[in-house]
Amino acid sequence: MEDDLPTVSVRLWRADAIVLFDWLMSTDLDSVPVTHPAQKQALTDLLSRLEFDTDADLTGVTDEEIAAAQNEVARDMRR
Numbered sequence: 673m674e675d676d677l678p679t680v681s682v683r684l685w686r687a688d689a690i691v692l693f694d695w696l697m698s699t700d701l702d703s704v705p706v707t708h709p710a711q712k713q714a715l716t717d718l719l720s721r722l723e724f725d726t727d728a729d730l731t732g733v734t735d736e737e738i739a740a741a742q743n744e745v746a747r748d749m750r751r
Contacts, residue, residue: 686728690741693722693730 684692696719706712722730733741 685745687741687744689722689728690730690733690738691745693719693728694733694738694741696722 696715701712701715701719704712704715722728
């Protein structure tokens with residue numbers, strides 16, 4: 673059973689979660705270069721967790737929120 677598997681918790685900045693969710697939703701995961709099939713499965717699992725995490729509520733983000741999150745994350749890169 674999946675509930676019996678060991679898990680880890682990862683805290684993400686909401687802007688990072690929005691950017692990741694938007695990218696994963698718009699990316700053909702079959703075209704992402706991987707060296708092992710488990711890598712693609714892990715990305716699929718991450719997308720599923722982000723999609724169904726009711727605390728994050730990412731499925732309803734607007735284009736404006738995505739753009740703002742992308743700007744926030746990109747600005748954080750320049751520090």
